[in-house]
Amino acid sequence: MNPTTDLSKKVISVPYIDQTRLWPTGCESVSTVMLLQYLGIDISVEEFVRHLPKYSLKEEGAVLIGADPNEYFIGSPDDPESYGCYAPVICKTLNHIFTEKRLPFRAENVSGLSTDSLLKNYIDKDIPVIYWATIDLKASFQGTPWLLYSPEGRPFTWRANEHCMLLTGYDPDHLHFNDPWHNHGAIAYDRQLVLDRHAEMFSMAVVVTAFNQ
Numbered sequence: 001m002n003p004t005t006d007l008s009k010k011v012i013s014v015p016y017i018d019q020t021r022l023w024p025t026g027c028e029s030v031s032t033v034m035l036l037q038y039l040g041i042d043i044s045v046e047e048f049v050r051h052l053p054k055y056s057l058k059e060e061g062a063v064l065i066g067a068d069p070n071e072y073f074i075g076s077p078d079d080p081e082s083y084g085c086y087a088p089v090i091c092k093t094l095n096h097i098f099t100e101k102r103l104p105f106r107a108e109n110v111s112g113l114s115t116d117s118l119l120k121n122y123i124d125k126d127i128p129v130i131y132w133a134t135i136d137l138k139a140s141f142q143g144t145p146w147l148l149y150s151p152e153g154r155p156f157t158w159r160a161n162e163h164c165m166l167l168t169g170y171d172p173d174h175l176h177f178n179d180p181w182h183n184h185g186a187i188a189y190d191r192q193l194v195l196d197r198h199a200e201m202f203s204m205a206v207v208v209t210a211f212n213q
Contacts, residue, residue: 011169019180026077028164030180064146087204111204129167132204133197140200
């Protein structure tokens with residue numbers, strides 16, 4: 001937990017986990033467990049995934065029926081054909097685990113908060129941020145469509161290339177991450193490109209703080 005001391009650069013040292021072999025679509029879970037291990041919480045990716053609410057797409061005729069990724073992980077993190085989930089799912093799962101284990105932490109969905117605010121309010125206080133962008137910072141695009149299983153059956157379209165990483169720091173030109181995809185490790189990405197991809201993924205982010213913070 002020793003950040004750099006240069007005021008123009010700060011990088012938090014966080015335990016790294018690669019998702020590629022065991023959790024090919026589990027970037028959200030793996031990034032979250034890296035954060036939990038940084039906080040000193042003894043939890044594995046397997047245990048976190050057991051708590052994760054999951055829902056697989058189903059075919060009804062020529063139509064796919066599924067859940068809202070704001071409520072469920074679509075598929076399973078160990079299945080390469082699965083999709084993923086959005087910030088509310090991770091936030092809810094974290095708070096369920098904290099309650100079950102009686103841990104003095106809380107998760108907050110801070111989606112929509114500017115990245116500069118995330119850096120100031122959390123990274124500068126040694127709090128890594130669960131942060132949505134895209135795989136290898138490639139452009140996102142309209143992916144698989146399905147109908148939500150709610151009574152209204154409203155249409156939903158998955159945003160393809162969705163990815164989640166753990167934001168750990170910054171320097172003047174880059175944002176620093178633990179990126180679990182293809183064992184990228186602790187890596188610096190072009191700041192503006194990250195901001196663009198983060199916006200494409202609805203500026204989603206989740207933080208974990210202690211009750212006394």
